[in-house]
């Protein structure tokens with residue numbers, strides 16, 4: 001079974017990449033996570049003048065999602081090039097240098113240094129919408145403009161400049177705040193020469209509040225942070241679907257991947273590879289390996305021999321809806337209940353918005369006359385005892 005992928009001529013042994021996050025904080029951490037079947041590893045954002053983080057800077061919000069206001073790397077660029085890259089390169093997998101400059105000249109200088117240090121790719125983030133607020137408080141008088149979400153031209157110019165400065169491939173990393181206009185952004189960076197697009201960085205600014213004290217849970221002037229993890233997956237999955245349809249360069253899906261099923265969904269949406277950050281931070285490096293193994297098990301079960309067998313499958317299914325007149329279905333297909341799988345937990349009964357499920361002595365009972373066909377019961381059943389098929 002072949003799990004390898006190629007991005008801009010660089011071969012990765014698996015499609016799972018450690019994202020720019022705590023697992024890319026230094027060479028030693030990259031070497032440690034590389035033991036867990038990842039195809040490539042990404043550094044935390046390398047900047048010329050690093051900042052000390054404000055505290056506290058990471059909080060779990062519901063369901064394994066997180067808000068954070070972590071800056072880029074806590075090491076100087078010099079430390080990266082002198083000490084960390086040599087250690088990271090020992091891992092023997094491609095290293096993606098995530099880096100940012102405060103102006104194009106600085107970005108070019110850093111990109112050249114990352115290439116010289118042995119990076120296989122540059123990943124160039126587009127914006128961190130929650131950071132301006134913190135930086136303005138650190139440097140009174142500084143004005144950090146919010147990015148213009150409808151106008152990719154400035155970012156595309158930066159991509160073009162970085163691209164011209166190095167020979168290694170350049171990945172444009174989008175913020176999730178561009179989700180509505182992501183196709184325009186994708187076409188702009190493709191025209192500017194980007195070799196791939198990774199989507200997405202966190203969405204924000206976001207906030208959570210400690211109701212015992214009333215304080216925002218994060219540090220900084222207002223406690224703003226970027227939201228990551230499972231909460232953003234449906235939104236970023238849609239970005240990846242739209243972007244991969246619009247451009248001819250590879251797309252890397254990032255956002256809320258906690259298990260193999262999430263990674264598979266991104267590949268079906270058209271992603272060539274995936275990155276994850278929050279899940280490995282919260283649940284350990286083993287998560288990478290579990291996801292790789294889970295993709296392999298899924299492929300075995302489905303009879304797939306390569307990722308190409310299902311990459312972009314969702315694009316085909318969407319085309320089929322059009323071809324078979326199933327874009328708009330308004331007739332109800334009743335759900336089918338397999339009582340041999342039902343353990344009477346009552347999840348479907350609680351969720352049914354139409355009172356169409358009753359609890360019998362041992363099992364849930366579906367009431368066809370009241371069912372409105374919505375499908376919610378299918379998705380809440382933990383034992384997959386309810387099915388419903390509108391499309392196949």
Ligand SMILES: Cc1cc2nc3c(=O)[nH]c(=O)nc-3n(C[C@H](O)[C@H](O)[C@H](O)COP(=O)(O)O)c2cc1C
Pocket residue numbers: 019020021022044045058066068070071072073098125173200201202228229230232254255256257275276277278279281
């Ligand atoms: C604690 C933390 C720190 C992060 N630091 C960076 C960073 O330095 N540079 C960057 O481009 N993205 C950074 N990210 C964003 C991640 O790379 C990723 O795009 C985002 O978290 C969505 O993926 P996830 O849902 O798997 O976490 C960070 C995310 C987290 C949670």
